[in-house]
Amino acid sequence: MIEDHVSRSYTRNAKIAFWVVSIVAGLLAATILADNFHPIIALILGGLIGALIALPIAAVIFIWPVLRVILWWLPEILAAAGLVYGFVILAQHTTLTVRLAIVATVTVPFAFPQVRHHVMKVAWCVISRHRLRTCFAEFIIGNNRASLPFVLWARPTLVGESVWLWLRPGLAMSDLEGRLEQIAAACWADKVNVERASQSNSALVRINISRRDALTGRVVSPLTDEISEVDDLVSQPTLVLDTGTGGLDLDDVTEASVIDTQKNTTKNGRIDNGKKPARDAVTVPAARGAEDISDYID
Incomplete structure (x- = not known):
């Protein structure tokens, strides 16, 4: 579960922490005890006190990789322990009917x-x-x-x-x-x-x-409830034609005149009749009383 290089690293750190804390705490304790004891006795007692203080610290550093994994899985561990021990305590202090009622109360909401x-x-x-x-x-x-x-x-x-x-x-x-x-x-x-x-x-x-x-999900908007049925009917615009004297009178339109173009001979993909290519026939409607301008269009 713990890699070798990680375990070696924390073992080395635990040793370093043990000696550093032991020396520092031992010297401080020996300095304080020197007022009441012989310097040698105070130094020995300070070393013991420093070792007692440093030992728990070094132990925590040494087992920290394991403690870290336990902290990672602490929610699951607490949930599993609470479920198992909770049911055991429930079974020891309640009857079967009460246990079934409590289990149903806890599990039925999950159906929704x-x-x-x-x-x-x-x-x-x-x-x-x-x-x-x-x-x-x-x-x-x-x-x-x-x-x-x-x-x-x-x-x-x-x-x-x-x-x-x-x-x-x-x-x-x-x-x-x-x-x-x-x-x-x-x-x-x-x-x-x-x-x-x-x-x-x-x-x-x-x-x-x-x-x-x-x-991608559907969102139900409450604004649709504010729209009435009358507002759903959208009125279409109506086109009004002016058929008065100033408008267009279809009865005044004459028949279309068709201008036949002369057939040209084609040579090597070009029109070769000595004239410019004729334009397409143009149909010009003549209104009643208007001048006929079809003769001016070539």
């Missing part, structure tokens, strides 16, 4: 989708914390003490989760920005993005995990 949805949002926050730690251990090269980003807390959002991280010395936000696809795959998410969570401290960053697209 709204309750399951909120419970799953909290569960995904816990899962994302573990997945991020596993992902960081794979692609972030830390020192011998395995100083990976420290996962602070997580909260659910409308599309996923937001997780706050504290970057240890030697790490920067750019180390995470180049690994967004790997982080998304590790968290079983659609996509992730990272941003600073503090304007004054670059070590505090936030990872936003998106598991679904909020724009």
Whole structure:
């Protein structure tokens, strides 16, 4: 569970901490005891006091890798212990009917989708914390003490989760920005993005995990209830034609005159009749009382 180089590093740190704390605390204790005891006796007693103070500190440093894993899984450990011991205590002090009633009261709400949805949002926050730690251990090269980003807390959002991280010395936000696809795959998410969570401290960053697209869902707007049935009928504009004396009288339009163009012989893809190419026939309607201008059009 604990890598060898990490275990050796913490063992070395525990030894260093033991001797440093023993010497410092022993000298301080010997200086204080020298007023009432012989200097040699005070030095021996100071050494013992320093060793007693340094031993717990060195022990905590030595077993810190194990304590760190326990802290990571503390919510699950407390939930499992509470479930098991809670049911045992319930079984010892209640009857079968009371136990069934309590179990039904706790489990029946999970039949409603709204309750399951909120419970799953909290569960995904816990899962994302573990997945991020596993992902960081794979692609972030830390020192011998395995100083990976420290996962602070997580909260659910409308599309996923937001997780706050504290970057240890030697790490920067750019180390995470180049690994967004790997982080998304590790968290079983659609996509992730990272941003600073503090304007004054670059070590505090936030990872936003998106598991679904909020724009694809249907949003029920209360504004539709304010629209009446009469407003739903949109009046169409009506086109009014002026058929008076100043308007267009279709009875005054004469028949179209068709101008036949002379057929030209084509040679080598060009019109070769000694004249310019004739234009297309133009049909000009003549209104009653108007001058016929078709003769002026070539």
